[in-house]
Amino acid sequence: MTLDKDDIYDIAKAVVKVIEDKDMIKSEENDHASKKVELRSLKTGDVFKAAGYEWIVLNQRIWSQTCFCIMKDFLDDTKPFDEHCNIWKSSSLRQHLQSIRYKIEGNRHDVLQYMERGLLALDGTMANETSSDKVSLLTLDEYRLYRKYLEYPTKFPGNIEWVLLTAVSEENRSAICAVDACGAVKQCYCAKSFNIRPVCTFRSDVLVEKVSD
Template sequence: MMKSEENDCTSEKVELQTLNTGDTFKVAGYEWIVLNQFKVLKTCFCIMKDFLGDTKPFDTYCNRWEPSRLRHDLKYIECEIEDNCHHDVLQYMERNLMALDGTMANEISIDKVSLLTLDEYRLYREYLEYPTKFPGHIEWVLLTAVSEENRSAICAVDTCGVVKQCYCAESFNIRPVCTFRSDVLVERVHS
């Protein structure tokens, strides 16, 4: 095999449910990594492989997800995916908003596009390398607030995979998560 052939990525159309954890696929111009297949619910939990093109703050003053500027900004990803697929392919997912210190334990949010929680990051960490397309030392933000009392601190992951506490108004790299219907046709990416 020639070197140029080795570096070419090939793709094929498959149902999402045929992919395994860690597999990569493409929808609406974005590459996604399968994190979990929920066979009973017929859904697939996925994260964007790379960061969005622009860094963004979580919010100006507050680490709470529901009123955050970032939550509002990410709605365009939902529109892009569903416009590209011509039908309702994203499922609502219940997001646990418990803070790092255990406050906000009973708070949830229902979203189609969100971020990983700290617990999910720990669970799926082996599939989540820091994308090489985006050089620099900017953390990528998680959904988990540090504390209800300290409303300006949010959890983020640095380039080495270490979870840090950061000021929510900083610029972060963003890796959205979505739950897709598992019967949707996607482009499987082989590298």
């Protein structure tokens, strides 16, 4: 088959287009990589992306080289804390959050650090009980401490409370603390459906994508 000048010209244009497209993709990949920063470089209140979610920096713990963070929005589905009891260690929600842990860590099991979580109840019972987790919830004291960074996510309409780690009492195993859309702390039945906002402690040297202000 003999190619005329027009055929040769069209083939040449197609080759040039392929090369340009590859260069553009490579440039976009390099631009994306250049946006990665070490988590330690962010300050309290900054937002970054990890594992398909956006997270808010709550506390840079310099001495342990870790960063305490909370998911900016809620998880997609509401969940009960547990059907029967406000004990975090045996709760169905604790088990459910393991899937988030595996999604964040992937093949790198050092991305998240274990956190010792105090299970002190609202009425002062359970004072000596703790739990060690890589994915957890805010305690009531932490909510009070970081409240100014914790608006109710506007992309989730409605008045469904988001659940905290803090039980109301050891004597009343059906009640758990939660935050309503106005920011007020409420006592709720642990088997109702809650919005879920996980917290994690990341290694401060992991590379993340900072979200612009």
